[in-house]
Amino acid sequence: MAEKLLEIKNLKQHFNVGKANEVRAVDDISFDIYKGETLGLVGESGCGKSTTGRSIIRLYDATSGDVFFEGENVHGKKSKKDLKKFNRKMQMIFQDPYASLNPRMKVMDIVAEGIDIHGLAKNPAERKKMVFDLLETVGLNKEHANRYPHEFSGGQRQRLGIARALAVDPDFIIADEPISALDVSIQAQVVNLLKELQEEKGLTYLFIAHDLSMVKYISDRIGVMYFGKLVELAPAEDLYKNPMHPYTQSLLSAIPLPDPDYERNRVRKSYDPAVHSYAEGEDVQMREITPGHFVHCSVREFESLKATASRV
Secondary structure, eight states: OOOEEEEEEEEEEEEEETTTEEEEEEEEEEEEEETTOEEEEEOSTTSSHHHHHHHHTTSSOOSEEEEEETTEETTSOOOHHHHHHHHHHEEEEOSOTTTSSOTTSOHHHHHTHHHHHTTOOSSHHHHHHHHHHHHHHTTOOGGGGGSOGGGSOHHHHHHHHHHHHHTTOOSEEEEESTTTTSOHHHHHHHHHHHHHHHHHHTOEEEEEOSOHHHHHHHOSEEEEEETTEEEEEEEHHHHHHSOOSHHHHHHHHTOOOSOHHHHHHOOOOOOOTTTSOOOTTOOEEEEEEETTEEEEEEHHHHHHHHHHHHHO
């Protein structure tokens, strides 16, 4: 069995909005990520998937719950030295390649920022070589090092974001909707680059997105979020062939295919949370229906899903 790299236990991230309102952006979710895999996290805008990523990497201090990375609690009390060590192992690629790069810095200094912070280069010549190598790794060239971010296309800027994340040689990367701001033709290039880097460097990814077809292509397992809750978690192929939660079924029914006959007969499934509700005090949690396939459900739903799965 693969080695567990990250363990999220009962993670909650709540925000106070005004005096009386509380937004439960992430509401008691638990899952594991194994070394060398890509876990896709999907859901509609506002479901809490990006907040989950930011809480894991400690851009937000969790309201409650635990995040264990290599067995160590990320949200525990840490010294600056411990945080620095942790930040080198875990990096993030941000959604907006336009806003995530400092427009006043040249590419050389943007990519080398992590190298400088962690003292990875012995001298300026080695620093320059490391940046040149990183640019080539992501499909750019050394001549780009003296340019500013505004001189690049969206796809190139996202490649710079990837190079910056790779600069400290991390073990785990959170890719927070890294392709959503890019043209469709460029999205595939960036995803293919991430897959190649994973194979070369043995990286582990949390890939956050709302494009289900692209998530299937890159992910080993997929988690589906709805209003702060993780409602289904399964191997990618299994999730697509046999979605069990009604919200997942609704999401998958909305994916168009380049098949006119299929599209003419495609039936969209709607999801109404009011219909799919529970009695107060009912025991609702993630339960394993088939090996590796978990669904957020009650005891009565669990028995029904188990029975249905046994007939498939």
